[in-house]
Amino acid sequence: EKLPVYVLENKQEGARIIAGIIAGVIKEKQARGEMAVLGLATGSSPVKVYRELVRLHHEEELSFKNVITFNLDEYFPMSPDSHKSYVHFMYKHLFNHIDIDPANVHIPDGTLKIDQVAEFCNAYEDKIRACGGIDIQLLGIGRSGHIGFNEPGATVNSQTRLVKLDPITIADAIKDFGSEEAVPHRAITMGIDTILSARKIVLAGWGKSKSPILKKMIEGPVTPEVPASFLQMHEDVTVYLDEAATSEF
Numbered sequence: 001e002k003l004p005v006y007v008l009e010n011k012q013e014g015a016r017i018i019a020g021i022i023a024g025v026i027k028e029k030q031a032r033g034e035m036a037v038l039g040l041a042t043g044s045s046p047v048k049v050y051r052e053l054v055r056l057h058h059e060e061e062l063s064f065k066n067v068i069t070f071n072l073d074e075y076f077p078m079s080p081d082s083h084k085s086y087v088h089f090m091y092k093h094l095f096n097h098i099d100i101d102p103a104n105v106h107i108p109d110g111t112l113k114i115d116q117v118a119e120f121c122n123a124y125e126d127k128i129r130a131c132g133g134i135d136i137q138l139l140g141i142g143r144s145g146h147i148g149f150n151e152p153g154a155t156v157n158s159q160t161r162l163v164k165l166d167p168i169t170i171a172d173a174i175k176d177f178g179s180e181e182a183v184p185h186r187a188i189t190m191g192i193d194t195i196l197s198a199r200k201i202v203l204a205g206w207g208k209s210k211s212p213i214l215k216k217m218i219e220g221p222v223t224p225e226v227p228a229s230f231l232q233m234h235e236d237v238t239v240y241l242d243e244a245a246t247s248e249f
């Protein structure tokens, strides 16, 4: 194995461990009087991680007042008011339930005009750097091999940009959007380079459907055909899986 992997009994257990690691980063920074910079993800995989962070906020006084967040991606075009938006997802699952300052929340803007996108993306990168870089990046993985929305063909030096979604990703999004025509075919996503610049990376992979692509990510060659395989180039990545996710290893 080319990446460190922990196999947990179930995703609840995995989510508890990942949330504990994120909480540890927040508290460590708090103790030093510094802001913690979190890179956050959407999709079904992180939902229980966010639920656990909310529990830690309510039951163990974990504060997010010193936390800055940058989300990986957003569909394009997409209104933040849409229930399908990643903005809606993040507030519903996390931000509405914690004491984070909304001014410290950053999510790519799906409402831009096309000629505003490049400038927005450069500014997104600048803001991450201005905050001192991402302390910990949470990731899921798509069946296409994407991290964020870095689909097959993404290069190692890619940064935040507008991308086209892979047919597999569009097919998987039909369950959220109702029909293929309703799925946005583009997104704004952090790049591979943006993700690899995080100091620490944790990836959650749950369920049988992810097993084949996880095997390629963990054991296969580093290749743009499996963008998640670029994680093998990072020195502090940990992969958390449930039993089902290892079924095809």
Ligand code: GLP
Residues within 6 Å of the ligand: 041, 042, 043, 044, 045, 046, 072, 073, 139, 140, 141, 142, 143, 146, 147, 148, 149
């Ligand atoms: C989504 C996100 C990815 C996520 C992936 C897997 O569309 N853009 O960041 O990791 O697809 O989603 P899920 O966790 O629901 O399987």
